Amino acid sequence: MDGGGKSMPAKDTTKLLKQLRQVMKGTKNMREAIQALIVPSGDNHQSEYIAPCDCRREFLSGFDGSAGTAIVTQEHAAMWTDGRYFLQASQQMDSNWTLMKLGLKTTPSQEDWLIKVLPEASKVGADPFILAADQWKNLSKAMRNAGHTLVPVKENLVDLIWEDQPCRPCEPLLVMDLSYTGMSWQDKIVQQRAKMAEKHASWLVITALDEIAWLFNLRGSEIQYNPVFFAFAIIGLNSIRLFINETHMEDPVVREHLQLDCDTAPSFKIQVLPYESVLSELQTICSNMTAKDKVWISSKASHALCEAVPKMLRLQTVYTPICIAKALKNAVEVKGMRRAHVKDAVALCELFAWLEEEVPKGNITELDASDKAAEFRRQQEKFVDLSFSTISSTGPNAAIIHYKPTPHTNRTLSMNEVYLLDSGAQFRDGTTDVTRTMHFGTPTEYEKECFTYVLKGHICLGSAIFPSGTKGHLLDSFARATLWDHGLDYLHGTGHGVGSFLNVHEGPCSISYKSFTDEPLETGMVLSDEPGYYEDGSFGIRIESIMLVVPIQTKYRYLNRESLTFEALTLVPIQTKMINVELLTRKERDWINLYHQSCREVIGVELEKQGRLQALQWLIKETQPIAD
């Protein structure tokens, strides 16, 4: 596991693994020994980003990438992660660990590896609160087919050996009034109960943190970049149960918002219960139900909670109705998203104007640029946080799709390399996420060629017209067609849903060849359009804007169906220096010119208002029309 001169020392995990293997043999907490323990990333809510107290896989292995699953047996310790993290994982993990490189043909799946290394009729343990029900089902089936058993481990075994495990955070909640949400939480409850009635469901279990935040018009700061707080909720037709650290409820503003002390109608009376009691409460609810009632729960919720609902009573869908409702931004949310993107564009215009001045001096690193972007964003009204870890990357670093600059990898921006910045913010009125790729000197013809193919894909998807109800994965190839024509491609999806001052990645819509379960696109959904091209060891290109799904009038109207298209919320110039104009069609040139005209008009006014004149000059320069 040689990581080169600059690498950090790997974590010594010998003692930890010994302790873990001891508890795996069976303790007072467990009925029987397990022969393997699966330690995935994740928390009780199947969050993409997790709090420090939930970083169990990192604690155990030392590997702190965002994706990875550890499996420990009495003999082996193995870590599965993807191409983004091969180098990092090999540097951060000591020789107790075997790195399993996902995506290589020679790498066994977790299932196949387990089947190979386990003694006959083994028990494989996992925390049923952390594995989602659909993951559990698949893994359990594979184990059963091989004569093993996947068993739920009641107490998390890593927690047992984690002496200085941080506490679950408990930060003040933020109340979102109607001027941000456009809909009261009571109206949202009414809306959800109507959906429940349609499906004959008497109960709706909500486990995703952004769904709870959206439903109750509350935000938190308990997970970095995601304005959420730890809670579960169970909505009945006449009751509301909120499972949350009760400290939150000491705040009078929150009490007032949730009407805890009012004489409200019983069906809007929120019962506040301890966070930890959700499982037992759900079990109690189920034990009092008749066969005609249903409990609606997502197959992406934890196995523990899904299993608590007897099969006969379970209505399981991939997405909860809240997830779908949350994706359809209302007029107030759209207005907020627009405003957030204007502020975000102001910050980026300032940053790029500044970089153009400073980069030639040769002193600006990826981290400097990242810090400066954050500084400019912080100056904007209602700024709360970044929406994800900034990807500030130049030269070969930009070929690493989820690169995050560190002091060890930090590279100086130069006149000779392509620079890629993928960054975003949480404003109280909206969430942003934008990528621009640029060159501060003279790009090579090849770099321009690749950039132009990516741009053509970005435009093709961004200007697509499609019938209402089309699934996003059916549009993914539009963004790839020109790259494919030249034998090029990128190995990530093209678009993800974006929350409204919520998670920067949200379901149920997306634009990706990898997804089959995405919900149809509808007016009001917000997604990214971000094709790219990456050449290992050399450069990386990505062009990403956030798009709002909007209706469009077409010449004809087959079956009276509505047609939809995208409107860019992101209004940040796309560097024309990187474009080989000869490769564009007239339509594409028009698109670029029209886009830049919008940037100039909308962001120009705001830059002037804010008195940011250097950035304004930069904007005007960068939005000159491309000549025919």
Next chain:
Amino acid sequence: MDGGGKSMPAKDTTKLLKQLRQVMKGTKNMREAIQALIVPSGDNHQSEYIAPCDCRREFLSGFDGSAGTAIVTQEHAAMWTDGRYFLQASQQMDSNWTLMKLGLKTTPSQEDWLIKVLPEASKVGADPFILAADQWKNLSKAMRNAGHTLVPVKENLVDLIWEDQPCRPCEPLLVMDLSYTGMSWQDKIVQQRAKMAEKHASWLVITALDEIAWLFNLRGSEIQYNPVFFAFAIIGLNSIRLFINETHMEDPVVREHLQLDCDTAPSFKIQVLPYESVLSELQTICSNMTAKDKVWISSKASHALCEAVPKMLRLQTVYTPICIAKALKNAVEVKGMRRAHVKDAVALCELFAWLEEEVPKGNITELDASDKAAEFRRQQEKFVDLSFSTISSTGPNAAIIHYKPTPHTNRTLSMNEVYLLDSGAQFRDGTTDVTRTMHFGTPTEYEKECFTYVLKGHICLGSAIFPSGTKGHLLDSFARATLWDHGLDYLHGTGHGVGSFLNVHEGPCSISYKSFTDEPLETGMVLSDEPGYYEDGSFGIRIESIMLVVPIQTKYRYLNRESLTFEALTLVPIQTKMINVELLTRKERDWINLYHQSCREVIGVELEKQGRLQALQWLIKETQPIAD
């Protein structure tokens, strides 16, 4: 159920339903009564086309469309079918039946309807040999969730009351030698056993008729349009069991081909067993297995056979490895397919030249044109049969996607209407399927506009370049993009796999927004490219060619992946009179001209060789290049 003056009388089903309801109450053959019986289309092999003895739904209801499911309870009789058959079903069924129009929002699903009409804790019966395992699983779950049970009915109840049910056909088999198949059946067995070994499967159960025909290099004529015969097969690592009417094995040519009388290696010795014994034989095999062995069976095989394999022993995939191998045509098969398409094009050139002469006289009907097409095809070498029921449709009839002319609907071709012909043949060397849409007078501007949009979609898909391993459903939108731009669309998939002198529709590949389980596209697969546009009551357009997936050199080669594209096997002119040339890009004009050049060169030579000079003249006229 008023079908207008021309309709046939509906079948009187009062007596039949009474008899059926009697046997549903429980007979000597059944342990207990059932409250509902599901009678789908289909046979023991989940065939798309079925033999007369398997037309149970038609026998029971009178409705003979290709798709439909009947459900009978003691009180109700209901038929679910799709938009193609609303009129036909309403005409063919008497007032005992309720027509359930699939695709309308107000139409209940079979599950919801059953749940609504059934008494509590009902038993719903179905023939487990006819429902596929995946269908059974979904239906069974829905019933269980509603407190009912789906029960397998051992003996088909419709057969019990069907007095003059035809016998299962038993027609002579056709031996396919290496000059057609390119691979001996023994080599195919070796290939399959290698796939089985990879998956640790000791047994492979084959139930699809085209898979059995392909594997053994045999063809039959027991189902119209599909050159297959009734059989099951179970392949072991050292044994081969063929379940088939033993009469077939009296033919010495077949005996020789299968080496039944030779002293072959035991692992290539075919055990011939009665068709009916497949279930008991599979049960015996399973009862002698250890937990380490697996039986590989498709989830599209019957519930009865899947259930016979205990869960622990079952390796279930959507497609069998035979289905996948069959789709990858080898060099000999490709050569045969090319030859078949040349002959098919000759027949169609003759037909269209003839129609151009005859239609102005005003005496040619849809049925005449259909008959004439069959006549010209029959004149070609190695013609066996049509590959499906010819869709010969003019004017409003062409808007009915799966239209089949009958004496009642037969319309005269005219100078004022668009004519659509979708037809194909089974030649011993290959299967064809082609649609051309044309006008014998002067099309309206609107018809030309729509035709041109469809053509642009056909070209966009047909000339797409994509990485090896791309799934077909990701290309479907290419064929729709221009239609979508103008608010138009078509509600069917764009492409289906085509067999090699086998079924005209075959898996596992397709190009359809409806499919998620299609296998990735690879060199050697053969698919249709058939976008369309249909305006109810007015006209219909479809342009369909059969395409071979071929490798293509691209400028770059990302990750060293191969790029693929399509090569048209169908070489029949696309009527330029229907094109609004102004709507085409230069690339599209070039595509058309190049395509017509191929038609002229390849088919021209053949027409000359066959001395079909009138058709040759027509071909030359129709393949004039489009001017700039």
